[in-house]
Amino acid sequence: MTKFSTLIEEVADESNHTLSAVLLKSKLLAARMRSRKFRNWVDAELNRYPDVDSLPEYRIIYPRLLADFWGRFGARTKNVPLSLTDFPQNVKDFVERHCFLENIGEIEAMLDTDSQTFHRHFGIEIVQLIRSGPCVRVSGQEMQSIQAIFTKSSVRGVLHAIRTRLLDFLIELRETYPELENDPDAINNVSVSEVSRLVDRVIYSNCTIFEKQSGDLHMGDKYETGQAGAVGPHAIAHGNTFNQLWIQNAGDIDLHKLAADLESLVGAMKERASEPEHQIAIGNVEAARQCAENGDGAKALEYLKAAGKWTLNVARDIGVGVAAAAISLTFGA
Numbered sequence: 001m002t003k004f005s006t007l008i009e010e011v012a013d014e015s016n017h018t019l020s021a022v023l024l025k026s027k028l029l030a031a032r033m034r035s036r037k038f039r040n041w042v043d044a045e046l047n048r049y050p051d052v053d054s055l056p057e058y059r060i061i062y063p064r065l066l067a068d069f070w071g072r073f074g075a076r077t078k079n080v081p082l083s084l085t086d087f088p089q090n091v092k093d094f095v096e097r098h099c100f101l102e103n104i105g106e107i108e109a110m111l112d113t114d115s116q117t118f119h120r121h122f123g124i125e126i127v128q129l130i131r132s133g134p135c136v137r138v139s140g141q142e143m144q145s146i147q148a149i150f151t152k153s154s155v156r157g158v159l160h161a162i163r164t165r166l167l168d169f170l171i172e173l174r175e176t177y178p179e180l181e182n183d184p185d186a187i188n189n190v191s192v193s194e195v196s197r198l199v200d201r202v203i204y205s206n207c208t209i210f211e212k213q214s215g216d217l218h219m220g221d222k223y224e225t226g227q228a229g230a231v232g233p234h235a236i237a238h239g240n241t242f243n244q245l246w247i248q249n250a251g252d253i254d255l256h257k258l259a260a261d262l263e264s265l266v267g268a269m270k271e272r273a274s275e276p277e278h279q280i281a282i283g284n285v286e287a288a289r290q291c292a293e294n295g296d297g298a299k300a301l302e303y304l305k306a307a308g309k310w311t312l313n314v315a316r317d318i319g320v321g322v323a324a325a326a327i328s329l330t331f332g333a
């Protein structure tokens with residue numbers, strides 16, 4: 001049995017082999033086949049897609065849209081279904097679609113959270129834009145927030161689509177070159193043009209690559225789980241701000257010490273949490289700790305920004321100085 005045959009079996013065995021693992025092995029396969037097109041696809045799945053322009057349609061879902069309205073004397077109407085039928089297409093595309101640009105590891109990590117739902121909260125710019133247009137109204141109240149909600153099953157669906165396309169590609173390649181089953185050197189004889197043809201026909205089958213339109217929106221939002229806190233920023237959030245912030249301050253922040261401080265901070269926050277928002281903050285700090293342990297300072301700062309001022313107050317109260325300094329740093333971002 002060749003490594004190629006083993007790879008097919010592992011791709012098909014969803015219970016015992018993660019998509020990240022089989023894609024890493026597929027990257028080695030692409031290198032041996034000298035197929036730039038297949039390797040580019042594998043790299044994009046492993047590392048993240050650079051922008052919506054290059055994103056395959058199987059990574060795009062359409063969540064439910066809900067709006068909250070507030071009025072005088074504490075009046076509030078929550079979770080009102082929102083339709084954007086009469087809005088311009090670029091607005092509809094931005095709000096109605098959720099684009100998974102994240103790498104496979106980040107998407108798989110979403111399945112490890114306790115929450116069954118995920119919430120994408122839109123920034124005030126979008127709220128102002130939608131409430132000024134032809135949308136649902138609540139008498140005497142004004143729209144204050146919009147969120148898109150999708151479930152863990154939608155995340156599984158995205159991962160399943162990627163795994164299925166990879167498996168179909170490998171099976172068709174084996175049907176074209178049956179010697180791949182038994183001859184480990186047969187991979188060197190595979191035609192690069194044939195591999196490219198299979199990538200187009202099988203991996204990108206029935207798949208639209210969305211083109212960027214003039215007037216596309218680039219406004220910030222926040223992406224959270226229902227209970228466990230932020231899993232990752234939406235693909236078009238302003239991540240460059242935190243990259244620049246980290247570059248400017250990396251010499252002043254010891255990531256090893258920051259990770260240790262954040263571990264202590266999470267424990268203290270769990271003891272003091274009394275509001276739903278506190279659970280979200282805890283999830284952000286835990287995500288920041290993991291980023292710090294992995295050496296990703298910019299991403300750690302991004303999560304700490306989302307954790308908010310309650311987190312900073314707890315950090316100062318328990319005396320975790322590196323964490324408190326890092327959180328304070330993000331308030332200007």
